[in-house]
Amino acid sequence: MRIKAKIMDRTATFLLTAIAVLIIGVLFALLGFLLTQGWHKLNFDFLTSPPSIAEAGGGIGPQLFNSFYLLVLTMLIALPIGLGAGIYMAEYAPDNRFTRFIRLSIEVLSSLPSIVIGLFGLLVFVTMTGWGYSILSGALALTVFNLPLLVRITEDALRNVPPSQKEASLALGISKWRTITSVLLPAALPGIITGTILASGRVFGEAAALLFTAGMTSPDLVFHDFSLNSPTSPLNPMRPAETLAVHIWKVNSEGLTPDARDVADGAAAILVIAVLAFNLGARWFGTWLYRKITSGTQR
């Protein structure tokens, strides 16, 4: 009997280790392939010059900028809503039918395929508003796409703060709101920030939700033009903006330049590096912030 258990134990350990190794192997193979394929394109010129339509040698400058700008705009809209909803769900929502319905809605929203959100965005943020393909439409579509995740992140981070913290604060006669802002949120901040950076990585790499909202073209940006309403200004939120992920899709499927494959490889490498940086950065920053907050060296 004991020998049998031992064999089972060994087998299970072996199998689970094998699965873990397999996952890591796939990850490294994928990363290695993308990076070696795109490595030779990674130079300053490729990262800053605009793409060309027919001849070789175009870059991904505007697309790279668009990706970051869209990310910032999306987070500017989504974060306050996500934080507010997360705080409500964690601290205020009573356990009743209404809040169970909200929770269900959030789950449904988070499981919607992003192409469907893109089509919804096309209908509401592009057509009904009359804005056309624009960064703002794209940002709103990505907000819809990301909101469930942000609500979940905030709610979980707040719930993971030990209840004794809340009890301590309330027992000192601190009001509920002040307890949330001064005790619970700071303690939850590392979790919220880590989660937000991970969500940012998702936004950065998203393509399907943007095809019909931020559009598949980008004007030739004039990077010293900062007026918000000029069509070639990089900051104009009402201009169409093809992002890096969308660009990869487009170049691969309908690129006319002879080096279309190279451009797609380079762009994919950049995208992967950026998403990787978001993930590792989230880890590092979360740990750093947690240490900073718990050691309380503010002032």
Next chain:
Amino acid sequence: MTVNIQQAQDTVIKTSDLSVFYGQKQALNSVNMEIERHAVTAFIGPSGCGKSTFLRSLNRMNELIPNCRVTGSIQIDGIEVNSDAIPIEGLRQTVGMVFQRANPFFKSIFENIAFAPRFHGVKNKADLEELVEKSLRKAALWDEVKDRLHESALALSGGQQQRLCIARTIAMQPSILLLDEPASALDPISTMKIEELVVELKQEYTIVIVTHNLHQAARISDHTAFFLMGELIEKAPTSQLFTSPQDKRTEDYISGKFG
């Protein structure tokens, strides 16, 4: 001074018919008790006897528990506090509480103490610094932490953290301190420090302490109340309760027959 002696005799907390229900379950059954000013009152009794529940109704912490209902009257200095008309922030400032497990905020030592006074209206930086020092001195912690006030409170030892929690409560300038088994998670030396502190603090505060440790109750309290199954069986001066209890059940409990 005569006023103080006068006050030392009188009652600060008076409950009548105080009952607490968790949903359908009655945790405390119609307790009538008077608690003397500037004295240490210890609550003893087996687990689940209602002593912590009683303690937590005095600063209305039971309200945090869903489906918890508190009926009856709690008068503090003649004012009925078991009523929505009393602002809960003010009540909890007057009736401070320290928990079984030290629960310092994830903040610096200084911020742990300054947080509540700042909320309750002490804004001036010099005043706050003075208050922090005074509170830490009263909690017998100042000498150990004065050089690292801005380091994390989580780096302190368990016993130091518990004294920090006491300092944090004192800093609100309460008149009553509720201690819910404050030493049960600590080593003997830290426990001794907390006990010395409690005896020291009763000069200025009315102290109510829940304890599992009968010796602790005997060592530090002036009055002891024995709870059993949600009822107050007996409350008497500590020496009297331990030497000549009036109720058979009290005698059985303190002589170790059950519990």
